[in-house]
Amino acid sequence: MEKYQLLDEVGAGGFGRVWKAVNKHSSEVVAVKMLREKFHSWEECLSLEEVKSLRILRHPNILSLKEVIRERDDSLFFVFEFMESDLLQVMRSRAEPFSDSEVRYWCFQVFQGLHYMHGKGYFHRDLKPENLLVSGGLIKIGDMGSAKEINSNQLLTDCVTTRWYRAPEVVLGLENYSFKVDMWAMGAIMAELFMFKPLFPGRNLFDQMLKICSVLGSPTPESWLGGLALAGGLNYQFPQLPGVNLSSMMPSASWNAIGLIKSLCSWDPNKRPSASEALTHPFFHTCYNIIPPSLCVRARVNNTTTREEFEQIRSCNRNRI
Incomplete structure (x- = not known):
């Protein structure tokens, strides 16, 4: 040293x-x-x-x-x-939540990193705003201390992912969960970028499941048959709640953004999109590249990015997905 x-x-x-x-x-x-x-x-x-x-x-x-x-x-x-900040600090430095284009701007980059990571055979397991590091207009996935190989035969702990971003199968103690836990975490993070507060802020494991059910509505045989079987094996009964309209929780989010968040936060991990599928979602149809950091000075200083600036930045680099 x-x-x-x-x-x-x-x-x-x-x-x-x-x-x-x-x-x-x-x-x-x-x-x-x-x-x-x-x-x-x-x-x-x-x-x-x-x-x-x-x-x-x-x-x-x-x-x-x-x-x-x-x-x-x-x-x-x-x-x-070295990165200047993390996504949580960026949120705390702002007076109001991100716009649709700003959420697109950050998440498109993260999904590209996840697409590459999962393709190389690893998943992160602890995605949260503090582990998404920011410098200028560039965002990077950090803290790989909890990463595992996707095809590993190891049984996995249920205490690794930070609780608020922990997928329901992990909350229930499943030991052979998949890379789709990263996709659940990204759905929770996307929602937080629109709300500026956590989507599922559970105080403990039981409260965590209560928070998830209160937002999504309790799982059914159609939405997660495997989860009902898993809960039954634990003698656990899901709280019976109808869920809420996500648009009412994040009014600045577009229908496409809400649709992607719902898909990412599907009860059944098999119904969550992969990172490559998320990148082809209509929410990202205007994205053809990662925003060059050199054109993000105003976004970094004033913590704002107008649609006109975003479109200008997007057109500067033609590196497609």
Whole structure:
């Protein structure tokens, strides 16, 4: 770590701490993640899912791991590219929720990153606004510490995903859930961008399921037969609630946006779209590229993007899906 100068602590959690740092030789600003756990060999380090996944995943919308450093005292550091903020901080800096075009602007990029990630055989498992990192007009999926291989035969824990973004099959303790949990989380995140408050803010697991039922309506044999069987095996009964009209909860959202959120938050994971299917949804039909960061100065400073600006930015790059 001698070549890095730590500047400011920018985050902390059960895993350890994250620092803003600068490379003393190149003057490049980076983020250094210092893990709390000690690692006694390189084999231990390289077996970490975060390391294994990020050695494979290289995409403009996935945070890049630059270097892994193990010190003599068995401390482990990950050096990442530095991002200015995260999506939660962006929301907190604004006075009003995002517009339809702004939600499209952010989510199109995230779905591109997920399409690539899932195609490479990994799923994230802990998508939330804090793990979507922002610099200028670019957004990247960060914190791959909970990532798993899609085709792994391992039984999966139900305590990994942050509760408010946890898919119902995970809430019920299913141990062989799929990458579709990422799609559920994105539906909850999309809704939050329109509402500026969580869609399913449960206080505990029982309250989490209550919140989901109160919004979506209780599952039926038509909407999630497998879930009813799973709940029956646990002697759990879903609260019987009719659900609400999502348009009334997010009046600024278009019908296409509401339709995509409903699809992503389907009870049955098999009915949720994949990331590639989400990218072809009518909500994204005007998107042909990721917005170039250089044209997003006004969006970054004033936290607003007009439709005219969005269309100007969209037309500058013709890299299609």
